[in-house]
Amino acid sequence: xxxxxxxxxxxxxxxxxxxxEMRRDPSVVCLGEDIGAAEGVFKTSVGLFQEFGARRVxxxxxxxQAIVGTAMGAAMTGLRPVAEIMFSxxxxxxxxxxxxxxxxxxxxxxxxxTVPLVIRTANGGGLGFGxxxxxxxxxxAFAVPxxxxxxxxxxxxxxxxxxxxxxxxxxxxxxxxKGLFASRGEPAPADHVVPLGEARIARSGDDLTLxxxxxxxxxxxAAADQLAAEGISVEVIxxxxxxxxxxxxxxxxxxRTSRLMTVEENPYQGGWGGTIAGIAADEGFELxxxxxxxxxxxxxxxxxxxxxxxxxxxxxARVVDAVRRLAAY
Amino acid sequence: MTTAxxxxxxxxxxxxxxxxxxxxxxxxxxxxxxxxxxxxLVKGTTHLAAGHEAVAVGASAxxxxxxxxxxxxxxxxxxxxxxxxxxxxxxxxxxKATGVCAAKGGSMHLTKADRQMLGSYAIVGAHLPxxxxxxxxAMLRGTGxxxxxxxxxxxxxxxxxxxxxxxxxxxxxxxxxICENNLYMEYTPIGAVTAVPNPAADRxxxxxxxxxxxxxxxxSVVYDAVRQAAERxxxxxxxxxxxxxxxxxxxxxxxxxxxxRPEAEVAEWLARxxxxxxxxxxxxxxxxxxxxAAADQHAEQLVRDAVAAAKAAPEPDPATAFTDVWADGSATWRx
Ligand SMILES: Cc1ncc(C[n+]2csc(CCOP(=O)(O)OP(=O)(O)O)c2C)c(N)n1
Numbered sequence: 187x188x189x190x191x192x193x194x195x196x197x198x199x200x201x202x203x204x205x206x207e208m209r210r211d212p213s214v215v216c217l218g219e220d221i222g223a224a225e226g227v228f229k230t231s232v233g234l235f236q237e238f239g240a241r242r243v244x245x246x247x248x249x250x251q252a253i254v255g256t257a258m259g260a261a262m263t264g265l266r267p268v269a270e271i272m273f274s275x276x277x278x279x280x281x282x283x284x285x286x287x288x289x290x291x292x293x294x295x296x297x298x299x300t301v302p303l304v305i306r307t308a309n310g311g312g313l314g315f316g317x318x319x320x321x322x323x324x325x326x327a328f329a330v331p332x333x334x335x336x337x338x339x340x341x342x343x344x345x346x347x348x349x350x351x352x353x354x355x356x357x358x359x360x361x362x363x364k365g366l367f368a369s370r371g372e373p374a375p376a377d378h379v380v381p382l383g384e385a386r387i388a389r390s391g392d393d394l395t396l397x398x399x400x401x402x403x404x405x406x407x408a409a410a411d412q413l414a415a416e417g418i419s420v421e422v423i424x425x426x427x428x429x430x431x432x433x434x435x436x437x438x439x440x441x442r443t444s445r446l447m448t449v450e451e452n453p454y455q456g457g458w459g460g461t462i463a464g465i466a467a468d469e470g471f472e473l474x475x476x477x478x479x480x481x482x483x484x485x486x487x488x489x490x491x492x493x494x495x496x497x498x499x500x501x502x503a504r505v506v507d508a509v510r511r512l513a514a515y
Numbered sequence: 516m517t518t519a520x521x522x523x524x525x526x527x528x529x530x531x532x533x534x535x536x537x538x539x540x541x542x543x544x545x546x547x548x549x550x551x552x553x554x555x556l557v558k559g560t561t562h563l564a565a566g567h568e569a570v571a572v573g574a575s576a577x578x579x580x581x582x583x584x585x586x587x588x589x590x591x592x593x594x595x596x597x598x599x600x601x602x603x604x605x606x607x608x609x610x611k612a613t614g615v616c617a618a619k620g621g622s623m624h625l626t627k628a629d630r631q632m633l634g635s636y637a638i639v640g641a642h643l644p645x646x647x648x649x650x651x652x653a654m655l656r657g658t659g660x661x662x663x664x665x666x667x668x669x670x671x672x673x674x675x676x677x678x679x680x681x682x683x684x685x686x687x688x689x690x691x692x693i694c695e696n697n698l699y700m701e702y703t704p705i706g707a708v709t710a711v712p713n714p715a716a717d718r719x720x721x722x723x724x725x726x727x728x729x730x731x732x733x734x735s736v737v738y739d740a741v742r743q744a745a746e747r748x749x750x751x752x753x754x755x756x757x758x759x760x761x762x763x764x765x766x767x768x769x770x771x772x773x774x775x776r777p778e779a780e781v782a783e784w785l786a787r788x789x790x791x792x793x794x795x796x797x798x799x800x801x802x803x804x805x806x807x808a809a810a811d812q813h814a815e816q817l818v819r820d821a822v823a824a825a826k827a828a829p830e831p832d833p834a835t836a837f838t839d840v841w842a843d844g845s846a847t848w849r850x
Contacts, residue, residue, distance in 0.1 A: 259648020296617030
């Protein structure tokens, strides 16, 4: 374990991950609102404008459709754009491009066109930003064939998945979790690449498999710590990506633990946990000694007050409670 | 707004005749598409561009082969003007494996990427920012290429139009926005739902861009206007909006008999058919009738052969439903 002083923030890892790719490949360019001299509203592009200049890092107007549509046109013609949509809620403003254009063009042209772009966006709750700046919307993208979806939980994974996303010839929606920006972790080694679609066992355990993503990974780990003290051994899987979805790691873990739970910030009724549960029920039914359980956000808009938000998105206490009951089943 | 461009050299007789022949090929391909539709061999829908030929052909003649083109669901003419063959277009409409998009696109998505015709998009306005992006990429890569977006008058009231124009203007990108104003947004006269009389050109001022209304049924006029706008864009002076007034000969799509159009209006525009105009220009220049007849015959034969070949072509292998989602050719989404 590195010294605390050597740990880096998730926020800094974003800029580091982009900068590494921009140094490596001159066709990588960035565009978005306030990402240039202002260095990003979340300070996730610190240093980029200074290092790479105005021809690689472009400030845009408040025009989400133009940001993503322009990135698409550029990606079709030889660049590798990294487009920022400030808050993931605003993906709704350019949803046509995200849902109808970018993911479909390769297929509907019979493979003639490639769209190697990354759409980065700050996702999720926990910071009291209210209903229009706090949503976890990776399930929106999950409903669209043709998009790859990365959602890192640690600074090293931010860098490694960013490398894979930028190098991918497929479009990648890259969800940076707002609630994790200030968190710290091991720095990424040089040339760090985390392939898309390889989940990570964040903690090994024997009694129950707990599948998490982005901000629910630390929630799951904290819950696992508490439960360990009670003698319940929880295996925590950090999916890292939703598409490609690493079900192999999930089913292998289930084989060992025989109990499965998902913990996600998406609303329960449309969350990715439903797909994981569905596949596990379909293909891993005989591995199960208990029902599959899901902890997810409630089906209400995200409220403003911390006290209310805690009622709605998964908390350590809720995960602990759910695991206890499932372990005792 | 004035633009400092050199006058466009006039089209030679031979070149104008060539453009006439291209328009004749497109016209016959559209007719074939309609006939095949009525015969039950074309499924889904079609949005025919008969009547709009001069825009696609005149503009393409003024562009470089490596310039990028983006079009709408009414894009048969752009695909053919940019080098797709009638055969591969008709095969696409007939759901054949030899279709230009391997039968995964259909009438609304004709694309010929190896000729830089980067697609036809069925969501109104979606491709305007893509053209902006292609122009941005060309500028950054220093290739001297342009991007062109062809779109309908109806697209001028959707947000992407304004977002794309503004960004292209502030970044001074080499992109041309060419509106095919055929007076109708589906079944509604554009004027009934638009605050300005010239839906594209009048908005140019808002982005400090040159905006010109031109006769979209005169192939020489389109050629001239596009050449000058292209020259300006290549000189780093930014985008231009051209509003080409034209008319569609058929209804909006295959189910539309276009009864809402006044008879006098239809008659007036049919009299200004771009093919008829080009023919009379050629005759006035002294180009012999037999050369015109030969051009028509060539178009006739080409399209007849295309129909036969498309009819004879095989259907796609069902396995191809699961190819081309990802760049590695697969559609695998999970382990
Ligand atoms: C965003 C969106 N809204 C509505 C439609 C349905 N629609 C298809 S074509 C069309 C009219 C477009 O008219 P115009 O832009 O003038 O083009 P034209 O068909 O005349 O070439 C409409 C409303 C659509 N395809 N996309």
